[in-house]
Amino acid sequence: MASKRSRWDTGDETEDLDDRQRSATPAKRPKKLAEPSTPAPAPSTNPVSAVRTRSIYVPPRTAHPGLASSRSVYSYERLNQIEEGSYGVVFRARDKVTGDIVALKKLKLEEEKHGFPITALREINALMACRHENVVHIREVVVGDTLTQVYIVMDFIEHDLKSLLTVMPTPFLQSEIKTLMLQLLSAVAHCHSNWILHRDLKTSNLLMNNRGTIKVADFGLARRYGDPVGVGGLTQLVVTLWYRAPEILLGATEYSTAVDMWSVGCIFGELILNEPIFQAKGELELIAMIFKLLGPPTKVNWPEYTSLPLAKTLSLPHYTPPAFRQRFPYLTAAGIDLISSLMEYDPAKRITAEEALKHPYFTEAPMPKHKDLFGSFPSLAAGEKRRKPFDSPSAPERVADYKLLTDFDPV
Numbered sequence: 001m002a003s004k005r006s007r008w009d010t011g012d013e014t015e016d017l018d019d020r021q022r023s024a025t026p027a028k029r030p031k032k033l034a035e036p037s038t039p040a041p042a043p044s045t046n047p048v049s050a051v052r053t054r055s056i057y058v059p060p061r062t063a064h065p066g067l068a069s070s071r072s073v074y075s076y077e078r079l080n081q082i083e084e085g086s087y088g089v090v091f092r093a094r095d096k097v098t099g100d101i102v103a104l105k106k107l108k109l110e111e112e113k114h115g116f117p118i119t120a121l122r123e124i125n126a127l128m129a130c131r132h133e134n135v136v137h138i139r140e141v142v143v144g145d146t147l148t149q150v151y152i153v154m155d156f157i158e159h160d161l162k163s164l165l166t167v168m169p170t171p172f173l174q175s176e177i178k179t180l181m182l183q184l185l186s187a188v189a190h191c192h193s194n195w196i197l198h199r200d201l202k203t204s205n206l207l208m209n210n211r212g213t214i215k216v217a218d219f220g221l222a223r224r225y226g227d228p229v230g231v232g233g234l235t236q237l238v239v240t241l242w243y244r245a246p247e248i249l250l251g252a253t254e255y256s257t258a259v260d261m262w263s264v265g266c267i268f269g270e271l272i273l274n275e276p277i278f279q280a281k282g283e284l285e286l287i288a289m290i291f292k293l294l295g296p297p298t299k300v301n302w303p304e305y306t307s308l309p310l311a312k313t314l315s316l317p318h319y320t321p322p323a324f325r326q327r328f329p330y331l332t333a334a335g336i337d338l339i340s341s342l343m344e345y346d347p348a349k350r351i352t353a354e355e356a357l358k359h360p361y362f363t364e365a366p367m368p369k370h371k372d373l374f375g376s377f378p379s380l381a382a383g384e385k386r387r388k389p390f391d392s393p394s395a396p397e398r399v400a401d402y403k404l405l406t407d408f409d410p411v
């Protein structure tokens with residue numbers, strides 16, 4: 001079925017009425033919505049009031065004072081489209097009442113024939129269950145012209161790390177990587193302590209504002225763990241390929257928080273090298289790349305390897321030692337220890353987010369940079385233009401930072 005766009009998505013601020021309402025009110029044509037210059041909504045009993053703050057499809061509640069009905073997407077003025085991902089389109093918008101700039105993610109519900117999809121419920125649920133300084137703040141859920149138009153309203157964050165890495169004139173410093181990793185680990189620890197697996201951690205799902213704060217976003221694949229798992233186990237169709245843990249690649253149907261920690265390891269490596277560490281075209285190539293970096297799995301480093309469904313279909317290469325030092329030549333010994341602990345084959349031995357937060361890498365020089373000292377960058381999502389590279393303020397510091405690094409790590 002072709003994807004139906006609402007009038008709001010296309011920038012037409014006129015509210016649409018579905019056939020149900022048209023036939024119910026044949027004499028009255030819906031009034032066109034004038035875009036108000038002032039936010040004050042005129043009180044009206046007409047469902048198509050000048051600024052409608054409540055969806056006409058959600059009846060007002062009287063018996064449950066703790067619950068409020070969803071507002072309409074027309075409470076927001078659409079500014080620009082930020083991105084179209086696999087699970088939704090993301091827009092930048094302005095709250096007509098408060099003037100706040102927000103991001104609206106329109107959930108893809110059009111092809112749904114069996115009611116409100118569980119994935120959308122999980123995304124909303126997980127975002128609400130994981131409120132944290134380093135998790136993108138969900139403000140509300142609003143609805144559009146029909147019940148298939150549902151939007152998650154979040155704080156607008158200027159950058160995602162993937163886009164930022166491509167426009168930054170120079171890679172992040174070690175001191176900056178530490179600050180980013182500490183924030184990421186603290187968000188992941190919080191999600192895990194609330195029984196939520198993210199299952200799609202990657203740089204494009206990490207947002208960063210111009211004050212050096214990271215926000216984990218896109219809980220579209222998140223789910224609760226710890227509940228009894230149904231027949232067939234957990235789906236293996238999770239986590240974007242380059243960030244996918246080896247146990248999922250090898251067909252494990254039971255997995256847990258360690259899958260997110262593997263992805264955190266991939267993100268750590270990407271921040272250091274300024275490019276994704278496993279740029280594989282398919283699963284077999286990815287497995288070969290992992291074997292090359294970690295050395296092939298053995299009875300010692302991964303006793304359960306042979307019992308995994310797809311292990312029998314692979315022939316293991318000859319043993320080679322781990323190659324982290326060659327791949328990350330400028331990383332300190334503590335840094336190498338952290339990345340290899342995040343990239344342990346055996347999920348049971350892989351470091352947890354809580355443990356990683358206390359890793360010595362974060363307390364050795366160079367120390368994590370204070371968030372206030374992070375440079376700011378033009379926001380592609382807000383349609384800002386890139387400054388010329390020579391405007392970059394952080395170039396001279398870099399030499400000092402790397403010198404410190406090599407001072408502490410003579411290898």
Ligand SMILES: Nc1ncnc2c1ncn2[C@@H]1O[C@H](COP(=O)(O)OP(=O)(O)OP(=O)(O)O)[C@@H](O)[C@H]1O
Pocket residue numbers: 082083084085086087088089090103105136154155156157158159160204205207217218219220381
């Ligand atoms: N709160 C926000 N503020 C600013 N930009 C955002 C926000 N949320 C998402 N984005 C932008 O939109 C992109 C897509 O959002 P998100 O990852 O939630 O959607 P998705 O459909 O699940 O995407 P994908 O399948 O590509 O991961 C993000 O990578 C980011 O660039």
Ligand SMILES: [Mg+2]
Pocket residue numbers: 085204205218
């Ligand atoms: Mg995403």
